[in-house]
Amino acid sequence: MSELPMRDLETQHDQILEWVGNYQRQLMQAPPQQPFELMRTLFEPEDLQAAVAVLLxxxxxxxxxxxxxxxxxxxxxxxxxxxxxxxxxxxxxxxxxxxxxxxxxxxxxxxxxxxxxxxxxxxxxxxxxxxxxxxxxxxxxxxxxxxxxxxxxxxxxxxxxxxxxxxxxxxxxxxxxxxxxxxxxxxxxxxxxxxxxxxxxxxxxxxxxxxxxxxxxxxxxxxxxxxxxxxxxxxxxxxxxxxxxxxxxxxxxxxxxxxxxxxxxxxxxxxxxxxxxxxxxxxxxxxxxxxxxxxGRLDAFILRRQNILAILQAHILNRWGDWLAVQQALPGHASSAFGLAILVKPGAPFERKDLQRALQSAQIFTRPLITGNFLRQPVVHKFAFRQGQSAMPGADYVHDRGFMVGIHHDLTDSALAYFQDTLDQFLGKF
Ligand SMILES: Cc1ncc(COP(=O)(O)O)c(C=O)c1O
The missing domain is CATH 3.40.640.10 (Type I PLP-dependent aspartate aminotransferase-like (Major domain))
Structure with a gap:
């Protein structure tokens, strides 16, 4: 095989990166099918170009x-x-x-x-x-x-x-x-x-x-x-x-x-x-x-997450605060909004699973709050542990009544309105 001149290789290298960038740019133009996924892969063209440049x-x-x-x-x-x-x-x-x-x-x-x-x-x-x-x-x-x-x-x-x-x-x-x-x-x-x-x-x-x-x-x-x-x-x-x-x-x-x-x-x-x-x-x-x-974009990502969390939490508390609770920060503390925690209060006229099902059927995916009460996971029987307190009412409340909705910095305002409407429609029935 004849050797490629160095200049050709450099040109090809630059072209590969350009193609990768263009490909990702086009991909990003399509709005996500399901805005409230639990896990999103959010790469900008330059992220992929940086990764490919390393491989090359x-x-x-x-x-x-x-x-x-x-x-x-x-x-x-x-x-x-x-x-x-x-x-x-x-x-x-x-x-x-x-x-x-x-x-x-x-x-x-x-x-x-x-x-x-x-x-x-x-x-x-x-x-x-x-x-x-x-x-x-x-x-x-x-x-x-x-x-x-x-x-x-x-x-x-x-x-x-x-x-x-x-x-x-x-x-x-x-x-x-x-x-x-x-x-x-x-x-x-x-x-x-x-x-x-x-x-x-x-x-x-x-x-x-x-x-x-x-x-x-x-x-x-x-x-x-x-x-x-x-x-x-x-x-x-x-x-x-x-x-x-x-x-x-x-x-x-x-x-x-x-x-x-x-x-x-x-x-x-x-x-x-x-x-x-x-x-x-x-x-x-x-x-x-x-x-x-x-x-370089992390500050903007976090700001948007915090903004989304504030909007969704305000809606939940203003309209449905009698039945639903959200996670709150201590005075002087600022959460960086990894996810939206929703807790169904005792006395609410519906069950958590019904609300989760309603959200899920609208493609708003939910999951436990981290792992729930970890003491209720089967794996704890495989090692020695102690409980600081004999009862865990807080962790049980999270386990039995809580769930999480994923937050991503690319959620649009219309996606937030969709979430609020879906919630209102379900809760409005009671
Ligand atoms: C609180 C906490 N600790 C540790 C981890 C583990 O991180 P990784 O998934 O990168 O291993 C996670 C994962 O999300 C987490 O939520």
């Missing part, structure tokens, strides 16, 4: 773009340091592994207790179990849907070593108060911000309160890298090298003290020095390139 470049495994995205994310989130991983679940796993590392003082040990909310995602809890620790579930506040300071305080014992605070559907937990409590009892805190990009407490973005925090960039989150996640650190000097090793095989590559290790072990080959127990949780350059492309 040949430099696809973790490298410069991941480092750039980490820096850009730290800048956007006002965080002292960030480390990208391949999912929000991996971010939680990495954070708990760091708490459990021998170098962490006091380290999380097998048999120690970690407080987790009963309303949480599965992989907010599993890393606790995977460290050999005991999750201690606490109830949620039925208004914020988050764990409350009082419930956490009541669950602390001498065995408690850490707390996982999940900002449910983007609504911030009372972090300053929780951090004061955690410092008093010497607890490590992971802020699970996987649903809360850009949520704030008195203007400070979540992810800046806990010792470590996690974000997810899965599809339908505030921004996406397809799969992807981030760990943010309040004190990178304490965590960064450890997390770098644990993210990639436990080896020294990329650590600030890499050279010191090489000098300490001259008999071992530099690049093949393993100093921590680790995993492979690395993201790829392609995921980081999509992230960099999306990040």
């Amino acid at each position: 470049s040949g430099q696809v495994s973790m490298g410069q773009r991941v480092a750039e995205f980490e820096q850009a994310w730290s800048h956007w989130n006002q965080s002292a340091g960030s480390l990208m991983v391949n999912s929000g679940s991996s971010a939680n796993l990495l954070a708990l592994s760091a708490f459990a590392s021998q170098q962490t003082q006091p380290a999380l040990k097998p048999g120690d207790e970690v407080i987790v909310p009963a309303v949480c995602w599965s992989t907010s809890v599993f890393p606790v179990v995977q460290m050999g620790a005991i999750p201690v579930f606490v109830d949620c506040d039925p208004v914020t849907l988050n764990l409350s300071l009082e419930q956490v305080e009541a669950a602390i014992t001498p065995q408690t070593r850490a707390l996982v605070a999940v900002h449910v559907l983007g609504n911030p937990c009372p972090m300053p108060e929780l951090m004061a409590l955690a410092r008093k009892h010497d607890l490590w805190v992971l802020e699970d911000c996987c649903e809360a990009h850009g949520a704030t407490i008195e203007g400070v973005k979540v992810g800046n309160f806990g010792d470590l925090s996690s974000f997810s960039f899965f599809l339908s989150h505030h921004m996406t890298t397809i799969e992807g996640g981030m760990v943010c650190m309040r004190k990178p000097q304490d965590w960064q090298d450890l997390l770098i090793s644990q993210r990639a095989h436990g080896w020294i590559r990329g650590r600030s003290d890499q050279q010191d290790w090489i000098e300490r072990f001259p008999e071992l080959t530099g690049g093949w020095l393993f100093v921590e127990t680790g995993y492979n949780l690395r993201p790829t350059e392609m995921h980081a390139a999509i992230g960099l492309s999306q990040l």
